[in-house]
Amino acid sequence: MNILDKIVVDKRKEVDLRKSLIPISQLEQSVLFERKSPSLAKALRESTSGIIAEHKRRSPSKSVINQSLNVQDVAKGYEAAGVCGMSVLTDSKYFGGSLDDLLLARAVTSIPLLRKEFIIDEYQILEAKAHGADVVLLIAAILTRDEIKTLSETAKGLGLDILLEVHNEEELHKSIMPSLDMLGVNNRNLKTFEVSLETSKSLSTQIPGDFVKVSESGISSVEAIKELTLYGYEGFLIGENFMKTDNPGEHATAFIKKLES
Numbered sequence: 001m002n003i004l005d006k007i008v009v010d011k012r013k014e015v016d017l018r019k020s021l022i023p024i025s026q027l028e029q030s031v032l033f034e035r036k037s038p039s040l041a042k043a044l045r046e047s048t049s050g051i052i053a054e055h056k057r058r059s060p061s062k063s064v065i066n067q068s069l070n071v072q073d074v075a076k077g078y079e080a081a082g083v084c085g086m087s088v089l090t091d092s093k094y095f096g097g098s099l100d101d102l103l104l105a106r107a108v109t110s111i112p113l114l115r116k117e118f119i120i121d122e123y124q125i126l127e128a129k130a131h132g133a134d135v136v137l138l139i140a141a142i143l144t145r146d147e148i149k150t151l152s153e154t155a156k157g158l159g160l161d162i163l164l165e166v167h168n169e170e171e172l173h174k175s176i177m178p179s180l181d182m183l184g185v186n187n188r189n190l191k192t193f194e195v196s197l198e199t200s201k202s203l204s205t206q207i208p209g210d211f212v213k214v215s216e217s218g219i220s221s222v223e224a225i226k227e228l229t230l231y232g233y234e235g236f237l238i239g240e241n242f243m244k245t246d247n248p249g250e251h252a253t254a255f256i257k258k259l260e261s
């Protein structure tokens with residue numbers, strides 16, 4: 001069993017429990033349910049940097065990254081840096097995150113927020129909306145084409161953007177459909193945890209031009225972004241490189257300044 005399989009086994013149990021504790025009718029009563037979500041895809045298309053900065057305390061590949069920061073300080077720092085959006089990991093067991101992190105970030109920022117989660121059930125999309133997300137991640141490796149269609153149409157119906165993540169050609173070809181906004185290529189091999197930007201480069205020509213292309217994981221330099229831009233990427237998801245520092249917002253500011261200079 002690879003790490004993604006393990007996460008999904010745990011996630012099914014977690015979602016069943018959450019559903020039994022909080023009914024959908026309660027999620028729909030959240031004031032955030034009525035909020036109009038800004039589009040991350042649009043922000044990326046209009047941006048000169050394309051940075052999506054992540055809040056990530058720990059991960060299966062790196063163990064602890066940073067447990068001492070306040071999510072609201074991180075969110076304010078990222079917004080001040082001029083990022084296009086913020087990714088908030090909400091998985092608790094493997095990443096140390098929570099839906100409260102999303103809610104807290106929402107309370108202090110107006111930039112698009114991505115719920116970074118292992119979504120396998122429509123219920124998690126309703127949770128995302130109720131906690132202030134503007135974008136949801138769907139991971140092709142853990143979903144069938146029919147599931148991607150149903151989940152993305154549910155998200156669209158709630159006014160959310162969809163970032164569909166792939167790791168290889170097979171996942172990409174099975175997933176392409178009009179209800180997606182952004183196609184993300186994850187540079188991390190989830191079997192070996194090895195990171196290679198070659199994954200983004202090699203898949204780039206196969207992503208149809210109407211989707212915003214996002215490169216995810218293992219990005220730590222401005223030079224890498226400049227190179228990925230030549231392959232048509234408009235979005236760059238960065239977690240560890242910012243989160244391993246004492247002040248992720250300050251580092252994002254310096255990074256974006258260098259990128260735009």
Ligand SMILES: O=C(O)c1ccccc1NCC(=O)[C@H](O)[C@H](O)COP(=O)(O)O
Nearest residue numbers: 059060061216217218219237238239240
């Ligand atoms: O980061 C991991 O170890 C990981 C393991 C298993 C599933 C997902 C994982 N990461 C989620 C992500 O997609 C990254 O947090 C995101 O792309 C940022 O990556 P990085 O800049 O390398 O922190």
